[in-house]
Amino acid sequence: MNTLKVALLGAGNVGSEVARILIEDSEVLAARAGSKLELIGIAVRDTATKRGQHIAPELLTTEAEALVDQADLVIELIGGIEPAGSLVARALKRGSVVVTGNKALLAERGAELFQLARENGGHLGFEAAVAGAIPILRPINESLSGDRITKVMGIVNGTTNFILDAMDTTGADFADVLKQAQDLGYAEADPTADIEGFDAAAKAAILSMLSFHADFRLGDVYREGITSITADDVDAAKEAGFVIKLLAIAERLEDGVAMRVHPTLIPRVHPLGAVHGAFNAVFVEADNAGELMFYGQGAGGRPTASAVMGDLVSAVRRLTRGVGAAKDADEVVEVRSLDLKPLGIEHVMTSYCIGLTVTDRPGVLSRIAAIFAENGVSIEQMRQSRGNDEENQASVLRIITHRGSEQALAQTVASIRELDVVSRVNSVLRVEGN
Amino acid sequence: MNTLKVALLGAGNVGSEVARILIEDSEVLAARAGSKLELIGIAVRDTATKRGQHIAPELLTTEAEALVDQADLVIELIGGIEPAGSLVARALKRGSVVVTGNKALLAERGAELFQLARENGGHLGFEAAVAGAIPILRPINESLSGDRITKVMGIVNGTTNFILDAMDTTGADFADVLKQAQDLGYAEADPTADIEGFDAAAKAAILSMLSFHADFRLGDVYREGITSITADDVDAAKEAGFVIKLLAIAERLEDGVAMRVHPTLIPRVHPLGAVHGAFNAVFVEADNAGELMFYGQGAGGRPTASAVMGDLVSAVRRLTRGVGAAKDADEVVEVRSLDLKPLGIEHVMTSYCIGLTVTDRPGVLSRIAAIFAENGVSIEQMRQSRGNDEENQASVLRIITHRGSEQALAQTVASIRELDVVSRVNSVLRVEGN
Incomplete structure (x- = not known):
């Protein structure tokens, strides 16, 4: 069995879990992928920082470019635009397989990077960048490729779902629950991006891009946060058989796609009504398939690492069989069968x-x-x-x-x-x- | 753009929907697949039987073998072992792409057919044979390929879920609801296969095969049906915050996999508790990804046709790009990294x-x-x-x-x-x- 060299960029929350899996599960991964995966190095900013016990100190390096140049497979978990973008581009130009969980980078430079992958026979996997561990990219892009998606409704922000679920369960007020979520680490010290719906709006744009094969941006998404939701609202909804969720909704209309994020009443018996705590779910309506839902953890080190490893093993399988690594997820961005424009909520x-x-x-x-x-x-x-x-x-x-x-x-x-x-x-x- | 010839075998519930989609959506399908898909014929037993209005009578033929020999892509929706098996084998020997929704055929001759696909550079797609429209094959086989599945719990039989859900909602007795389900066409005149759990047990074996990469059979699955569930049981469960569902459960234990189908109390707030009517769902627990759930319609003409078309378009994309059609779903049966044995419920x-x-x-x-x-x-x-x-x-x-x-x-x-x-x-x- 041949051996492929893996470079890991970043050893944070997700990166350290990916390192652990590569090391601890190496035998199972080799059996599944058809090649051994050898972790040759982990690029970090500071090699002196203590890492998990499974990470041997000699794996750490600050020379990210040199590491990329030695690798067959590159996992980018640094986040942000630079230096992540340059390193990903460098790897793709070499024809490497790159797997990333970097939402911001995809939103800013996705089109360019996918083109680099195509031109050089590489592959850019990004399931981990969309809804964490929830397999959503392949179902939408492959399983539904012969169908027509009409509407997508997602609980795509764990922080706000944790808060709304706790309000629903305990009857407590928004401010109290937000405080509790911050204490538990479910909400950041500055929770604006979550509770004002910015994070959900960015994800709405990505889901729309995947579902409707068109280029959409954060600015195309109508947005309301959950800060004005009161215990009274939650109570009244309950009385009427509803539960309040922050939904990201993208809807195919006559001549475009309307995207919006706002607190929404949904029936308690609706599948999205059973999404509790910090869990995420994406509910899809398609012409022929009807209603589908994909549920799981939308964030967190281990769940996101699972999605990264799924992309990696799938790509290696194709490499090992001499099929060429690329040619599947890349379609998502390439196929533009429809010329759909973004529409405002008034439609x-x-x-x-x-x-x-x-x-x-x-x-x-x-x-x-x-x-x-x-x-x-x-x-x-x-x-x-x-x-x-x-x-x-x-x-x-x-x-x-x-x-x-x-x-x-x-x-x-x-x-x-x-x-x-x-x-x-x-x-x-x-x-x-x- | 080049044109690929599609042969459709069978024009029943699912087949006629597939024909409709191929004809009505030909432009969108061509844009997505990268090749035009031309339906060159539909093999049926009797060409005189009336079909849907979108099916031109000249498409119908009783010469299935001749049709298969002219096609690049073959969709098998006849069902049963023969003549379906011989026709699928014939197409695969020619190196064609074959898409099937035939559970029985896969269970009986799957290994042989996958090998034919590999040897001759063809491809056998079968997402439609597992849980209807629910994308489950790619998520398990690709997205979770770097993870370890520990447990799968599925509501995989629409008839029994319809019955149990109606008992839960109305408080009615099993016999009355069964009668109602039969009147509505949700249950067969002889409902044994559904209500005694045989159908769910067969699906449990297939899900286990996919999830744990081992060969399991119907006979390995412990089975209890729902015929003894009373209105009192449903009521008592409700009082305690539970709902009764017929679950197919496969669990990884120390040295094997225990598979069982039986009526089960689950908390009403569990995601499987929100699966109503004839809907299906598969709940998956994996080491790193944590809890995942896939929800949708497990049967029916249009939903199943959606899964068939997804397999077809995905395969054609690869063909069009000169990648060779095979090499993805085939792994499911091929990769046998673990030697897990079936275990009885006592474990x-x-x-x-x-x-x-x-x-x-x-x-x-x-x-x-x-x-x-x-x-x-x-x-x-x-x-x-x-x-x-x-x-x-x-x-x-x-x-x-x-x-x-x-x-x-x-x-x-x-x-x-x-x-x-x-x-x-x-x-x-x-x-x-x-």
């Missing part, structure tokens, strides 16, 4: 769950219902509960609409806001999967 | 939910608890509810145990059955995912 059909505080007197409901009718929005359910505020005779209304155009729904809310009998619009949340 | 650790009718008098609980203790089985929860049978002073006990060896649990139940204070053992169900 989608959705339904709303609206919470209002209103004056509790006769005729209020009919005035509110009239506004829905004027805008052509039909009401699926309405529930009134008297507030504690006896003196002001206020009551709280929860209205869930049928599906209508986003524009009609937004106009309805704007008109309701102006009614004198409405003292407050407490919340406006979209509903999916109903 | 597994599980937990039980036991329902008993007992005499309601002091000392009964302690006698029952003593038997658990003697067998080293610890009790997680016990619930006593008084029955209606005031005169006989009977009460009903539900006991859920912690995890113990199957042998110890079975021994516990046998001893309890002999107690004079136990008038009836109402049900014994295993619990997973707790």
Whole structure:
């Protein structure tokens, strides 16, 4: 059996797990891949930093370029654009197999790197960059290659799912749960990228690119975070049989794809409703396959390392059999069968769950219902509960609409806001999967 | 763009959908595959039978062998061993790409057919034969190729899931729901293969083969059906936060794989608990990836046709790029890195939910608890509810145990059955995912 040389770039959270697997599982990997995989070095910034006990100090080097030049297979887990980008390009120019988990690099220089892989007979594997351990790239790109994806809905950010799930389970407030998530390491000290939906929006763009074979960017994605979700919202959703999730949604419309990230009510019995804690899931609707869902851990050292190793072993199998390593995942970026443009949220059909505080007197409901009718929005359910505020005779209304155009729904809310009998619009949340 | 000739064998439920997709979506398929796909004929037993309106009568032929000999790509959807097996072998000997959804044929002659594909540079795609539209073959075989699968739990039979889900939702009895499922076409007139777990057991063997790279057969799988599940069992499970599902479970143990199919209590919040109606799902546990789940439709014309087309387009992409079609799914059967043997259910650790009718008098609980203790089985929860049978002073006990060896649990139940204070053992169900 021949031996292939593996260079590992980066020894962080994921990198050190990849090193461990390469060393501990070398026999099984060789049997599966058809070649022995020899870890010849790990490029790090500082060789003095202590690493895991399975990493022999002599493997560490600061000479990343020299390491790349000696390797048949390069695993890039440094992250960020540079020096990662130059090292990946260098390896691909040599015709090497490169496996990366670097979302930022793909978003910024993906097209160029895939072309380098094609031109030089190399291969760029990137399953680990999309939804961590969840196999999503091959299912979308190969298993569904004879079908037409119409909609993708994903829980793609573990931090926000952990927070919303904890709010749902404990009834606690957003701020308390965020604090707890930070203490447990599920949320960063500066949680903005997660809780404001930026991370989910970037993933929505990548999933859309994979699903609809078109170039989309973060800026094409409509975005709302979860910071305004209250314990009351969660409670009200529960009462109506729903759970609130931060969803990344990409939808094929007549002449383009609408992408959006926002907190969303989904039925508790929906498969996405059973995604708890920091787990992720991607729900796909296709013309012929119908509904599919892929569930798993979207982040973390070991799960992401599993995806890296899957790319590596699959590529080595092809190399070993003399098939040439490239020629599968590369299609994702190459095949552009459709000329779909990004569309704003105003193009989608959705339904709303609206919470209002209103004056509790006769005729209020009919005035509110009239506004829905004027805008052509039909009401699926309405529930009134008297507030504690006896003196002001206020009551709280929860209205869930049928599906209508986003524009009609937004106009309805704007008109309701102006009614004198409405003292407050407490919340406006979209509903999916109903 | 070059054109490849496609022969379709069979025009049943799945075949007619495949024909429709090949005809209606020809442009999109050509763009994705890199070659035009021309449906040159459909082999059927009787050309006089009426087919869907998209199928031109001149496409139909009874000369299957002649059709196979003219084709670059052969789609086998006849089912059964013969003539399907001879036709598939004939095509593979010619070095053609063959895509099949034929579970029975794979189980009986898989090894021989994969070898024919390898020897002659052909390819045998079979994603459609495993869990219908759910992409499971590539995720297990490629995405997890650098990981170690430890356990697979699947809802792999739509009929039984439809029945159990309806019992859970409506509180109805097994017999009534079975009748309803038959009326709706979800269950066959003779439902034995489904409700006695034979279909699920065959799928358990195939999933185990894929997951653990070893040869397993239907006969290696322990099997219990769902015919003895009562509305009371479903109710009691619900009360305790569980739902009853027919699971196909394959588990890696020290020196082998234990495979079993039986009705199982799983927590309602478990991802498998959100699999409703006739949907299927496969839940996978791997050393590094952790928990993964793949969800979708396990049967039906259009979903299965989607899986067939995915195999076809993926293979054509490789052909078009001159890579040779084979060399990916074939590994599934070829790679035998481990020598794992099938193990009986007595080797597994599980937990039980036991329902008993007992005499309601002091000392009964302690006698029952003593038997658990003697067998080293610890009790997680016990619930006593008084029955209606005031005169006989009977009460009903539900006991859920912690995890113990199957042998110890079975021994516990046998001893309890002999107690004079136990008038009836109402049900014994295993619990997973707790």
